Amino acid sequence: MTIAPNIPEILPATDTSATSETDQEFNWRNCWYPVTFIQDLPKNRPYSFSLYDEPLVLFRNNDGKLICLTDVCPHRAAKLSDGQIIDGKIECLYHGWQFGNGGECLHIPQLPADAKIPAKACVKSFLVTEKQGMVWMWAGEADIADENSIPTLPDLEKPGFVGSEKVSELPFDQGFFIEQVLDPAHIHISHHGSQGNRKNAQPLEMEILESSITGIKSRFRGTRNPNDFWRYLTFFAPNLVLLNFSIGEKGWVFGLALYSMPVGKNRCRVLTRSYRNFFGWKTKITPRWMIHLGQSKILEEDLPQVLGQQEYIERTKKSLKELYLPLKSSDTILLEYRKWLDRFGSSLPYYQGYATFKTGEKCGKIEKEDVSMARYYHHTQFCSSCSRAHKTAIRGKQTFVGVAIALAALAIITEDFTIKLLMVSVSLLSVGLAVVAEKLKIRFERSYSRH
Incomplete structure (x- = not known):
């Protein structure tokens, strides 16, 4: 068997136009940063993340285009990601200020109808795009960004x-x-x-x-x-x-x-x-x-x-x-x-x-960190597939426990031996399935340990 080396073809991520x-x-802002996979991006609600401790938020407008803003409301410094999406705008949960595609404030409920929205009532926006199933954000000025990089x-x-x-x-x-x-x-x-x-x-x-x-x-x-x-x-x-x-x-x-x-x-x-x-x-x-x-x-x-x-x-x-x-x-x-x-x-x-x-x-x-829940915080909460499986395991355990208790109670009051035996058997099976669901739930929560 002969092995042929395969140096990967890939596009550079930085500008190399300087002569020497x-x-x-190296300017860390003039780079594209991977945020998440598109399939793990929640629908119809804001998505928070950060870059070098700078809080950011993603949401989709009415056209389905991703928008990225600084995750701080200029009113009272609340997190915009705690809010909701209304008609393609992100609304702060604290006082209802709403912001559009470029971070401009479009609505302040407490402002009189004839009053003008303050010029400073805006948040910084960042260029964001989708490529190869991933969400990318550009941390620098949008006019020098090149998606080919x-x-x-x-x-x-x-x-x-x-x-x-x-x-x-x-x-x-x-x-x-x-x-x-x-x-x-x-x-x-x-x-x-x-x-x-x-x-x-x-x-x-x-x-x-x-x-x-x-x-x-x-x-x-x-x-x-x-x-x-x-x-x-x-x-x-x-x-x-x-x-x-x-x-x-x-x-x-x-x-x-x-x-x-x-x-x-x-x-x-x-x-x-x-x-x-x-x-x-x-x-x-x-x-x-x-x-x-x-x-x-x-x-x-x-x-x-x-x-x-x-x-x-x-x-x-x-x-x-x-x-x-x-x-x-x-x-x-x-x-x-x-x-x-x-x-x-x-x-x-x-x-x-x-x-x-x-x-x-x-x-x-x-x-x-809390070792008993480490995997949940490191991965499960960010992953659409594992998050769904984790919730399913929790509901499954609750359902199987409920079925086991109900059948056990019915078996006690049932006089027919055959029916009683059947109920007890199914009850024990439900207990076993509840144990399996609990073990699966734990695997989505706890990190692996050698000891």
């Missing part, structure tokens, strides 16, 4: 490819997530039994193919097998890491796109999109929420390590150059990313490079 790299400055995946448009999508929100900075996914060496240890096998942990051959303001192209392979094939890891600044490889003889292609967005200090949103052109039947027949249960477990296997890592680094206030002991055979790619931040990260609100870092204004301690 030293003359370029959105990092799309050409393979998704080709026949025969099947993919799955998942959105999560993690309690650590975007930089630590990107470092984690640029680290293939941890897979066989941290994900032993799920994605890897610790017996396969080995030195890796790693190469940086290209590094510039637009990102990093790299590849890696194992060293035990001299015929091992190359896997390609590409970082497209500022928010996409793509793992990609192909099997030449069969024409099989696999890709894992990991989009991330800095929601705020110690928080990042991750949009995962895996795709392939082989064994697609399995993805097609498996419910999306069932796929997510397995994917959540893999994501949560790294959670304690990354949280502990970030907490220690922030507490010491030292650079990674002082704290890390990197190996060429495992850490080459992730170190290149940290050095990329040293070179281009100065404009970011906060970042952790290899030799430099910026803590930002909001650098409070990492909050310890």
